[in-house]
Structures are given as structure tokens and as C-alpha cells.
Amino acid sequence: MSEARANILARLRAAPRLQPPERPQWQAPGFNDRLDRFRVMIEAVHGEVHLVSADTWRAHLRKVLAEKNVARVLAAPHLGLDWDDMVAYDAPVEDFKDQLVSGIDAAVTTTRGAIAETGSLVVVPDMDEPRLASLLPPIHVALLNAGDIADNLAQIMEKQGWAAAMPTNLLLISGPSKTADIEQTLAYGVHGPKELIVLVLQ
Amino acid sequence: MPAHVTPPARMPKNVYYFGTCLVDLFFPDAGLAGMELLKRQGIRVVFPQGQSCCGQPAFNSGHRSEAREVARAQLDAFPEDWPIVVPSGSCAGMMRVHYPDLFKGDRDEERAKAFAGRVYELSWFLVHVLGLDTKLVDKGEKVTVTWHGSCHSMREMGVVDEPKRLIRALSNVTLVENPREKECCGFGGTFAVRQPEVSAAMVADKIAAIGQTGASRVVSGDCGCLMNIGGALDKAGKPTRPQHLAEFLLERCHDQ
């Protein structure tokens, strides 16, 4: 072990020991209509929400993609999308980078749920839906089951048992990529998607 | 975090008055007005002649031991277990919030804590102990005023609405709030001379905001702020007059 490590820890241990304070009560808010709150919040940050049924979402998605003049779509095969120009993220990024960086118009991913309070999607990338899928293409379409919307972050963390098994990467996504670095003027799509479309499956 | 201040257990018959060093030398009429307001509520007001300064100037400059010795003189000057009413949120904050820390480990630590617990800002005391906001009868002409809240009054003593409750209780007074009311005026004790240019910029913005209210007077509960704001108004030739809340209330409600 490094000398720096030993020195730092020794200095910290030589400091006065203070009693760790208890965490005082605090309750994150709950909502009667979680879907409504989710929708209001994510729309407020430029997200687009479509309520669809579990049977018809693929047809609806086709319509949305067509309206947005999307050509190439990135999606995992198991989603069963019906689209002519469709690619899967089935190679390591090293072999797929060029296409991913500039050759795809929209990516479709699943989500692991959402948070009503802040209008956030919980996205856990995996082998079929790698991390960059929801980031590099200019449009990100996220599929969300209406039943998976929790009140708040603390609740969904606990319910889904995050702490016991953190994945390589876990994301909360609340709207498309944005910046206000130039004169506090909002601009979208600075690095990530310019558009975030959420299909809520009811 | 502002101090958690609660009224004395029962209505006091006697109160001490701590005038503050700035009031003593520059604004004695404001100090006297505060005493008159208390007296006219049927309370015996005691002004210990041994008082001087709360010690804040030295404390804030990093000269703790000098601050402590001056503070100790105040502990000596206010021996009885009576409320100590202060016509300044800043000095009150020093005594209520910082004395316990200033005397930590000192022979007078317990005495300082007890003293701190007896300290009240004047407008808070007038509202929460004497209920003056429900008793005021305005005898003055129509006037438009604006309020300047002092930083320590608001953020150390938790006094935010009390002065405005008193002003609003006056039927002929229109209170126009300044949207930058809670922003520091730039006095900050030695700050005004250590960073004179920044301080000047702050007070310039402050008097501009006051000017925009159209008020003929700016009322405040702290003479430090009033000296700064009033001095800047005067130097700039602005018509707005600075006045301490106590003087203003006394002028409105009582024949002089």
C-alpha cells in the first residue's frame, strides 16, 4: 500500500474523533398521480411523453420516427421493432464507434423505471443496450412501463435494491442533453440527444 | 442558522437596555426612542451606565481576547436576570449567538451563556413580548417608507417580519418593499475600510434600489446600516431620509 495512503489515513486518524450525528427525519414527497407528475416534470425540461398501450406502441413509434424523418434506428433485436434501416449495438464500441458517433438518427432503449418527483428515467445499460446508445444518437426514445414509476429516488433505490448490486453504470436521465453556459440561455443537444421521447406503456 | 428566540416565561417588570456603542456616539435619539417605547408599555427600563460595546468590532477583526474583555465588562454591567433589549440586530446577534462561543472554556462561560439567553432585538421584543403591533395608533401625516432589513437581524436573530408588522400597523404609512431589501448594504464593520471600493459599489446599488421605491424615508433597525446608507444618500444628494425604526415609531404614535 502506498505511503500517501498511509500518511493521509494517519493524519485523519490523528484528528479529534467526533460522534457521527444521526440522520434527522426527512421524507421525500409522494404523489397521488405519479404518471402525471412524471409527465409534468419531464416535459418541463423538454422531454416528450407519449402514452401508448402495450399492444400498439410499436406502430406508434413507427409513426413518431417517420414524423421526425429518422432514417437509421439503433435498437436491441429483442424489442421486435419493425423498421427498415435498423441496426443493433452488437459489437464492441471500438468497432462500432464511427457509426455510433455520426451514423445513427435515433436509439430506442428500455428503462428500469422512473421517478415522479423529478421526472427522471432510470436507465441501466446492459449488453443489449450499451451505455452510449442513450447518449450519442440525436434522438433517444425510452420505453417506460407506467407501473414502474416511483414517487422519488429514495423509494426506487430501496424498492429495486440498488445498493446490493450496483451495475457497471446506472443512469438517471431527465430530459435531453442541455446547457445554459452561454448567458444562461438554454440550448439542447450540446453533447447528447437533442430530443428525448418517452413512450409510456400503459 | 438564526438563534431560536423565545419570549421570557412571564411578562417582565424590568428590562435592561443595551444602547450599543454606535448609537451612543452617533444616534442617541434613536436609542432613547427605543427606551421610550418600552417605558410607555409600562415597563421599567434600566440603562446601566457601565455598558459600552458588545465587542463585535474586535471579534470580527480576529482580535478575540480584546473582544472577550470588552464583552466581560457587559456581563458585569447587566447582573440581574432581566431581558436585555437591544436596538440593533447586529449587536444583539453578537451577544446572543457569539458570546457562548467567545467565552468557551473561560471562567465566565456559564455567565456568558445565561447573558446570551436574555438578549432580545428591540422590534422582536416589541412584537412578541409586548404585542405593540396590535396597539399602535398612528398620529402622523401620510408618508411612504421603505424598510431595510439588517443582515444580522435577519440571519442571526431571525428577525424578518417583526419590524414590517410594526410599520404596517400604522394607518397613514405606506410601506413599499425594496426587492433587494435583504441584500447587504456593504457596511460590514471594518469591511467598509478594508474593501472600500466593493463596499462603495454595494451601498451605491442599495441607495439606487431604495430610490426606486419612491419612499421618502428608509427605516431600519440597525444604526450601522443607517450610517452607511444614510451617509451615501446624503453624499449623493438624495432626498430619502434614514431613520431608526424606534425613532420612527415614537414619532408616529406619540406627541414629542
Next chain:
Amino acid sequence: MTSDFSTRAHDALNNPQLRANFRRAMDGLMTKRAAQFEDKDNWHALRARGAAIKARALARLPDLLEEFEQKAIANGINVHWAETTADANRIVLEILTAHGAKKVIKGKSMVSEEMHLNAHLEAHGIKAVESDLGEYIIQLAGEAPSHIVMPCIHKNKGEIAQLFTDNIENQPYTEDVDALTAAARQVLRREFASADAGLSGANFLVAETGSLVLIENEGNGRLSTTLPPLHIAVAGIEKLVEKLDDVAPLLALLPRSATGQAITTYVNMISSPRKAGEKDGPRQVHLVLLDNGRSRVYADEQLRDTLRCIRCGACMNHCPVYSRVGGHTYGSVYPGPIGKILTPQLAGLDCAGDLPHASTLCNACVEVCPVQIPIADILVRLRTEAAEPSTSPAVKGAGSGHSAVESAVWKGWQAMYAHPAAYKVGTKALSVVGNLIPAAAPLLKQWTSVRSKPKFAAKTLHELAREKGYDHE
């Protein structure tokens, strides 16, 4: 790190464009933050929770660092320890060199600013490209951030448009924010795609799970930590929290305090490098834990509270001094109220002794700090440490602000104000002759530059109280 606050303040105050930029920006941020915390009861409960989480983590810091390290290593993350910024720079350089890296793409990181990492890498032939739009802009301008959350807040559209035209090939002059943003996207996409490594900071390090938590709006942080084959994170040792669920209240505080957003666009939780079968993500993740004086700050019970900071910037947004002089005036990586207490502790009071005095102690920062750092009390403490030479100095450079003249003045003040008889004589004298002091006298000169001379009253309150028959005991 030189510190001459007054000189720089003079320049800033005489730059109307700069003042207008800051004033407008700070007003907007204050309004947005206030809208987030309208429910006062919830705000008080939430910040009490946030403060306790950080205080708790600090109380257990050495244990949590070890716990975190163990978990992170088990997850496949390499953990490094650096006592100084020089050590941290050396470690980062070694990792990059071992990978043959020539270009690093950076997410926003204040610790990397503290390290002056970019200059160090450049000196060793490695190009560091800032990818946060604000950081990218000031990198083009060759400047330092003027705000810890919004680094180019001091620049207006026109200045940025000119920078882009001068530095980006075929970029026409435009003040259209969307067009400027799109131009940066295009340039930086290429940089991302060709970078050999990504570098980031971390907002929280979770001991329970060995995870790094990063928040951002742009997506450049995600790109920096995902696209290149190597990810290096740098973080101060104070970033630890005990449990993953501690992150929830802190996230409810940080973006709302910083920019008035309910949450940032992205919350990026990283717990390991790319695993077998995964198609992207860096193959190696390294975390450099930086001390750089933090363990010294930690050694003092009161000063330790400084380390609770979650770098939201609310203190500077609400600071009447910062909003007038801007971030560069502080001459340090961390400006504003947090900078005024952190910089003198990290760099020493001998280097930054004027910063604790650049405050009116108005407590506006204390009022909004989401983790209840007693900034004003610490400012006063640092003034005391500077003024009074101590036998066991808690702060580097303690006593460096000692002045024999000033000490004598305060001794004289004490002699008058601690003794009622002397006070009576002294105040009487002042009320008689005080008004004869010329306005141009030392100290009074500064005061009277924009204010009238205060007038001593003919009679003191002591005298008036006696005359009006007020009892004195």
C-alpha cells in the same frame, strides 16, 4: 496563487460589462433557487439531513475511505492516493503514459483545476481538451473558471462568438446560442471519438457500493467516462458518503441549490469498468483521491465543517461581494464564500490572507448553504488565526496577518471599552472633538469617498439616559 483581492476588485468594479453579466446571472440563479425551496419546512428538514449526512461521513472519514477503496477495488476500479496536487498530477501522468495516451477529453472537474492538471499534461506532450461547454470556452480564451458551476458566466455572447470564429475552422461569427452550441458539439464529437482517455471529477463517492456519482446536464461527463478506453477520475477525499441512499437527499439539494433545477439532466453512477460481454465503457477506471491540505483542515473540529461542501455554488450566487466582483477577483480556483474559507486553508493564510476579510459577514451564504457550513464563523476564525500568532497553528500561515499597529489599536480599544470610567471619558471627548477629525483622515478617507462624514452627537445616550431619569441599576 497570489492574492490581491483589492486590486483585482478595482478592475472588476470598473468593468460595467462584467458587472452587468454577473448581476444578471446571479439574480436569475437566486430566483430559480428560491422557487425550488418554497416549502420552508421541507427545506429545513432536507438541509438538516444533508448536513448530517456530510458531517456523519466526515466523522467516519478514514473508515469510509478504506471501505470505499475495498469495494471499488473489488469492483475493478483502481484507487490511488495523492497527498499533494503534484502527486496527483504525477499519478495521472503515469497512468496516461502507461497507456500511450496523447489526448485526454475532460469532463468538468474542479479538483483538476486545483491540480492545474491541463498545464501539467501539456508540459508532458499530452493534450487535455475540456468538453463542458463553459470549460471549453474558457480553455479557448486561456482563462480560469469564474464560477464553480458555470465557469464562463463572466463572458457574454459576443465574446464567445468571437472566440469561436477565431478558434474553430470555418466558423462564421454568430451570436446565436443554438448555432454556437452546435458548433461546439461538432468539434468536441471529434475530440471525444479520438481521445485516448477521459478524465472526470466526482460529486459523491459511495463507500457502501464503491460507486462514483457524477451529475451534469450536457452529457459530456457521460461521454468522457464512457467513450474512451480509459477513465481517470480525480476527487477530494471529502467526497465520501456512507450509503447509497445518502445520495438521494444530497441530490435533492445540489442541483436545486446550484441552478434551481429539480435535478440535472444526467446522474451518472459508475461502479466498475467494462465487464466481459459489455460493449462499451472504459476498460480501466482509475480514481485518484486527493488530500492537498484537506487532512489538515480535518484536524480542526470547527474548520472540518468546510469539508462538508458539495460544490453547489449557492454561496457565491447569493454573495453580495461575489456578484459585484466576479470569480476571477478571488485569484483562486474556488471563488466566493466557500473559496474565502477553503483557499486560505489549502494554500495558507500567508498566501490568501486577504480573502477572509473580503466579506461583510452578511451571512447570505450561510442562509442558503445546503449542508449548513457555518461560513461566517469560519471566516471570523480564519481572521483570528491570521491576527493572533498561535503556538499550535491549525492553519498554514497562521499569524501571517499579525500587525503590531493593528494589535496596539485593539489593545487601546479594549482599554477604553472594557473600563466604564475610561469609556465615559473617551466618549465624552469624542462627542466634543470628534467632529473636528478631518474627512481625509486615515480610514475616514475611504468612508467619506462615497458617504458623508458621520456626525458625533452633542450628547451620548449615556448622558441622555441619565438626564431623562432612566435608572441605571
